[in-house]
Amino acid sequence: xxxxxxxxxxxxxxxxxxxxxxxxxxxxxxxxxxxxxxxxxxxxxxxxxxxxxxxxxxxxxxxxxxxxxxxxxxxxxxxxxxxxxxxxxxxxxxxxxxxxxxxxxxxxxxxxxxxxxxxxxxxxxxxxxxxxxxxxxxxxxxxxxxxxxxxxxxxxxxxxxxxxxxxxxxxxxxxxxxxxxxxxxxxxxxxxxxxxxxxxxxxxxxxxxxxxxxxxxxxxxxxxxxxxxxxxxxxxxxxxxxxxxxxxxxxxxxxxxxxxxxxxxxxxxxxxxxxx
Numbered sequence: 076x077x078x079x080x081x082x083x084x085x086x087x088x089x090x091x092x093x094x095x096x097x098x099x100x101x102x103x104x105x106x107x108x109x110x111x112x113x114x115x116x117x118x119x120x121x122x123x124x125x126x127x128x129x130x131x132x133x134x135x136x137x138x139x140x141x142x143x144x145x146x147x148x149x150x151x152x153x154x155x156x157x158x159x160x161x162x163x164x165x166x167x168x169x170x171x172x173x174x175x176x177x178x179x180x181x182x183x184x185x186x187x188x189x190x191x192x193x194x195x196x197x198x199x200x201x202x203x204x205x206x207x208x209x210x211x212x213x214x215x216x217x218x219x220x221x222x223x224x225x226x227x228x229x230x231x232x233x234x235x236x237x238x239x240x241x242x243x244x245x246x247x248x249x250x251x252x253x254x255x256x257x258x259x260x261x262x263x264x265x266x267x268x269x270x271x272x273x274x275x276x277x278x279x280x281x282x283x284x285x286x287x288x289x290x291x292x293x294x295x296x297x298x299x300x301x302x303x304x305x306x307x308x309x310x311x312x313x314x315x316x317x318x319x320x321x322x323x324x325x326x327x328x329x330x331x332x333x334x335x336x337x338x339x340x341x342x343x344x345x346x347x348x349x350x351x
Contacts, residue, residue: 078103096201133166177231304338
């Protein structure tokens with residue numbers, strides 16, 4: 076078998092042990108250390124691959140390399156270009172990705188069901204590689220190496236002859252639909268909250284505009300005067316302005332305090348006058 080083993084260095088402690096075990100059993104071409112999408116694409120040009128084996132992080136978003144995640148859409152294109160008939164996703168929570176690969180490309184996929192700790196991933200990978208080398212049969216190798224109860228790993232293989240797998244796949248599809256529906260509902264709730272908040276802001280703005288429009292001429296003058304007195308002292312804080320006006324900083328400070336006090340009085344008048 077021509078096996079491509081993709082195992083970027085992402086801090087998983089047992090990945091190197093898995094790489095050694097797979098290497099001894101299957102003699103793969105190995106991409107490890109820093110592995111980017113470009114490295115994977117270049118590897119596709121050198122062989123027609125039978126097996127692509129990922130030993131890395133994964134989740135419902137995709138499979139992680141050194142330069143980020145490969146989404147399910149891009150991963151599908153990569154597997155299709157490789158002509159592989161078996162994909163092994165020894166990652167975390169990659170069953171939905173495996174399901175999509177299997178249905179679209181009709182390839183066999185061994186994938187994780189939930190989050191897997193490092194030592195379990197290493198042990199399963201080592202046993203799987205040894206069983207594949209011995210039997211050359213995907214189903215037999217999976218049955219020989221999988222952890223108990225089918226709780227950690229899953230094989231997408233031949234549904235026509237595996238009724239239990241077909242049942243689990245249907246349940247997974249239902250779960251997938253439920254998760255998608257939940258995400259849509261959450262998005263709809265968030266959008267409704269943002270729309271309601273925006274409506275409140277618009278209503279408050281309309282109220283403020285209405286109040287401003289209904290101000291009497293006297294209140295308009297007081298409003299303008301309060302703003303002017305609030306900003307008028309600012310130039311007095313500059314030495315050049317004080318020198319130009321011929322005043323010292325004590326007088327400038329006194330004028331500023333007087334202006335701010337007058338502004339505060341006018342704002343108070345606006346507030347209390349507007350309430351009557």
